[in-house]
Amino acid sequence: MFVYADHAATTKIRPCALRAYEAAAQETYANPSSLHSAGQRAKEILTACREDIARALNADPREIYFTSGGSESDNQAILSAAHAGARKGKKKLISTAIEHHAVLHTLEKLQREGFEVVLLPVGGNGIVDPASLEREIDENTALVSVMLANNEIGTIQPVEEIGAICKRHGVLFHTDAVQAVGHIPVDVKAIGCDYLALSAHKFGGPKGVGALYAKTGAPLSPLIEGGAQEKNKRAGTEDLPSIAGMTAALKESIADMGATSKLLRHLQDKLIAGLSAIPHCALNGDRERRLPGNTSFCFEGIEGESLLLLLDDAGICASSGSACTSGSLDPSHVLLAIGRVHDVAHGSLRLTLGEENTEADVDYMLEKIPEVVAYLRSFSPVWRDLQQGKRAYIL
Amino acid sequence: MSLYSEKVMDHFRHPRNVGIIEDADGVGEVGNAKCGDIMKMYIKVKDGILTDVKFETFGCGSAIASSSMATEMIKGKPLSEALTLTNKAVTEALGGLPAYKLHCSVLAEEAVQAAVLDYYKRNNIPYDEADFKCALCAHAHDHDGEGGES
Numbered sequence A: 001m002f003v004y005a006d007h008a009a010t011t012k013i014r015p016c017a018l019r020a021y022e023a024a025a026q027e028t029y030a031n032p033s034s035l036h037s038a039g040q041r042a043k044e045i046l047t048a049c050r051e052d053i054a055r056a057l058n059a060d061p062r063e064i065y066f067t068s069g070g071s072e073s074d075n076q077a078i079l080s081a082a083h084a085g086a087r088k089g090k091k092k093l094i095s096t097a098i099e100h101h102a103v104l105h106t107l108e109k110l111q112r113e114g115f116e117v118v119l120l121p122v123g124g125n126g127i128v129d130p131a132s133l134e135r136e137i138d139e140n141t142a143l144v145s146v147m148l149a150n151n152e153i154g155t156i157q158p159v160e161e162i163g164a165i166c167k168r169h170g171v172l173f174h175t176d177a178v179q180a181v182g183h184i185p186v187d188v189k190a191i192g193c194d195y196l197a198l199s200a201h202k203f204g205g206p207k208g209v210g211a212l213y214a215k216t217g218a219p220l221s222p223l224i225e226g227g228a229q230e231k232n233k234r235a236g237t238e239d240l241p242s243i244a245g246m247t248a249a250l251k252e253s254i255a256d257m258g259a260t261s262k263l264l265r266h267l268q269d270k271l272i273a274g275l276s277a278i279p280h281c282a283l284n285g286d287r288e289r290r291l292p293g294n295t296s297f298c299f300e301g302i303e304g305e306s307l308l309l310l311l312d313d314a315g316i317c318a319s320s321g322s323a324c325t326s327g328s329l330d331p332s333h334v335l336l337a338i339g340r341v342h343d344v345a346h347g348s349l350r351l352t353l354g355e356e357n358t359e360a361d362v363d364y365m366l367e368k369i370p371e372v373v374a375y376l377r378s379f380s381p382v383w384r385d386l387q388q389g390k391r392a393y394i395l
Numbered sequence B: 001m002s003l004y005s006e007k008v009m010d011h012f013r014h015p016r017n018v019g020i021i022e023d024a025d026g027v028g029e030v031g032n033a034k035c036g037d038i039m040k041m042y043i044k045v046k047d048g049i050l051t052d053v054k055f056e057t058f059g060c061g062s063a064i065a066s067s068s069m070a071t072e073m074i075k076g077k078p079l080s081e082a083l084t085l086t087n088k089a090v091t092e093a094l095g096g097l098p099a100y101k102l103h104c105s106v107l108a109e110e111a112v113q114a115a116v117l118d119y120y121k122r123n124n125i126p127y128d129e130a131d132f133k134c135a136l137c138a139h140a141h142d143h144d145g146e147g148g149e150s
């Protein structure tokens, strides 16, 4: 049995996206900047894609910039807003402790340039309290950046309330919607954001392509200098096949959203109920305000990488926020931010499902995961200490 | 998964000498302060020979495989030889580990030393601190990361 349960990492390309990609790569392959009619046909497709993406977000096509993905969109939005703020003497940036590294590392870079960076905490449920923003936001604030949905624990942030606070204070607001777009409804006007980042490979589009929504009038400076593509904001010949693939994937994701989220909610309910039966474990993130595909748990007394390796042997692809899987020796900053101590964060497991997953996949995971957890606990000195009362259970 | 060699995966999937020794002559528990892995080594000693070795590990594939390999390498050997076991030797016997996973494997060398040290202390056997540099000091191991968050 093979179960792919790592859709938050990336997804399989949708057939409709592959077809759109192929058509653009083989038929309308000319350069949209070329004057000849073949180039102009490519340009028409580019324009149509921009209109479709804009419509999907309730934006104006002039507000959509194609990029190489979520990381680039996050970088460009944050750097543009910060530098524009600095020119007016505003050097404070507010974000949250659970952002993706595409946001956090950009903020760290700005901090080294002299910006003040404030990371709002989240509650144990993985959700930021808008009141904490209200306390921090001031006339020196250049930008607020709060993600729409978290990539590890799936929690959905109160971005509309945050947008309203930013608007009231006249502060630019960016939201990293990479995990949300194509999975839950996203409307830039309802959110009230000035920038929004999205990435195609999270919703069945190609990898290495994404978009940045930048509201008309919001400062935007290029990261890449060169030609006049994307209204001088992003040089380089447009990757029309990928853009066409992304557009097709987004349209289909949105068309199927009702049915997909119904299925995913059902599978999530079952997975959470089933895994909760394992002794001394806990769900990470709010039970209700989370992406339908995300199930994240911590199991006390075991380590996540060994769990992933054994699940992989059983044909299950998952992910973990363990220090041993991070490549940095630190457990996930998101798990630490929701109050999981180091030892507990060590035993984390993220299962992220997509529309192709089935009830049988969930049944299989619910058979294997408890087995593997019990096996790893059987020779864990930490588990032994917990069982013998030499250590206190945390979960 | 090609993160680890076949040899590492073999020891990870089928760890040798896993478990505890109820009447152990020495027990050593060491933890990696940075990543959080913990390893516990139990030894039985007779006439200066390690007649039995068992381990328990809370950790990743690298930590489990290196514990397993380390027990195989020292079981049946004189204490003096067990003390010369290095992380490098364990890693080589495993056919290598990714550079950024080495830090998780050093626990094996430290746990062996800690167990022998415990045995010496329990039996008031004089020892040379230089033989226990790993078990007696807490050290940080640097490494380069790979990959990213998704």
Ligand SMILES: Cc1ncc(COP(=O)(O)O)c(C=O)c1O
Pocket: A008, A009, A068, A069, A070, A071, A072, A074, A100, A102, A147, A149, A150, A151, A176, A178, A179, A199, A200, A208, A210, B149, B150
């Ligand atoms: C929340 C979030 N932001 C940003 C990114 C980066 O997106 P990309 O891989 O398209 O650069 C990801 C994906 O890993 C993500 O989950």
Ligand SMILES: [Zn+2]
Pocket: A324, B035, B037, B059, B060, B061, B062, B063, B104
């Ligand atoms: Zn480790």
